[in-house]
Amino acid sequence: MESxxxxxxxxxxxxxxxxxxxxxxxxxxxxxxxxxxxxxGGQFAGILRVAAPAExxxxxxxxxxxxxxxxxxxVVQPDSAGAAPGPVRLSVLEIVGQDRPGIVRQISxxxxxxxxxxxxxxxxxxxxxxxxxxxxxxxxxxxLPASCDLDRLRGELEQIAADLxxxxxxxxxxxxxxxxxxxx
Numbered sequence: 001m002e003s004x005x006x007x008x009x010x011x012x013x014x015x016x017x018x019x020x021x022x023x024x025x026x027x028x029x030x031x032x033x034x035x036x037x038x039x040x041g042g043q044f045a046g047i048l049r050v051a052a053p054a055e056x057x058x059x060x061x062x063x064x065x066x067x068x069x070x071x072x073x074x075v076v077q078p079d080s081a082g083a084a085p086g087p088v089r090l091s092v093l094e095i096v097g098q099d100r101p102g103i104v105r106q107i108s109x110x111x112x113x114x115x116x117x118x119x120x121x122x123x124x125x126x127x128x129x130x131x132x133x134x135x136x137x138x139x140x141x142x143x144l145p146a147s148c149d150l151d152r153l154r155g156e157l158e159q160i161a162a163d164l165x166x167x168x169x170x171x172x173x174x175x176x177x178x179x180x181x182x183x184x
Contacts, residue, residue, distance in 0.1 A: 003057040004079035006049050007064065009037075011072035013044040020067060021048070028060035029053045036120075044072075049079060088117070088143040090173040093157070097166025099125060099134035106160050107138075114153045117143040136166070144172075 009021060018037065025032055030052035037046030052060050064074045095103065104123065111118060120141040128135040144150065154170055161168040 001054040002051045003054045004049065004051055005057070005060070005076055006047065006079045007074060007076040008045075008047050009067070009072055009074050010043060010045045011070075013039045013042055017044050017072070018046075020070075021046075021064070024060065024063045024067070025050050025052070028056045028063065030056070030060055088145060089148075090119070091142045091144055092169075092171055092173065093138075093140040093142055094169045095136070095138040095161075095166055097136055097161075097164060098128075099136040100164065103136055103164055103166060104138070106164065107157065110153070110156045110160060111142065114148050114156075115145045116148060116153070117145075119143050 009017075011017070022032060030050045033049045033051055035046060035048035037044070037048070039045075050060075061076050064076060067074050093107075095107065097103070108118065118140055122139045124137040126135050126137070127133070144153075150172070157168050157170055
């Protein structure tokens with residue numbers, strides 16, 4: 001029997017961090033299934049999902065916790081997907097505009113109010129090419145429940161975009177995805 005684990009790792013960035021985690025997972029018979037990792041502001045941050053033999057789970061978790069002696073914070077949770085939700089329509093949301101506080105807060109509030117799940121979110125802060133002004137960019141993959149009124153949500157997002165003076169594009173992906181997120 002296999003145990004499925006989801007973990008987060010954060011600490012000062014340096015070469016070899018991913019290798020250290022991968023070595024521990026491999027030494028305990030684990031299989032690295034999926035991950036999202038990045039360097040943000042001098043810190044290494046990652047989330048990953050692994051499968052490991054159930055009898056080796058405790059040893060794996062203990063070994064991962066030993067990484068804390070090298071400055072990493074490691075949190076390990078069982079992957080308990082729970083009951084599968086109804087079919088989900090996928091869509092992509094893109095945001096670009098002059099940076100200002102509150103962009104993510106207002107957009108995420110509208111999405112939560114509509115019962116939309118943010119499956120994946122990438123944001124960037126950079127200087128605009130021509131003006132050098134602070135530019136905010138975001139790309140999100142969204143899971144829309146069957147009950148979501150797409151026209152109403154689109155209208156709310158367009159109103160927020162007008163208020164914040166940002167450009168938003170919102171497009172549905174062609175195929176619905178049944179049940180919980182699949183490994184990529």
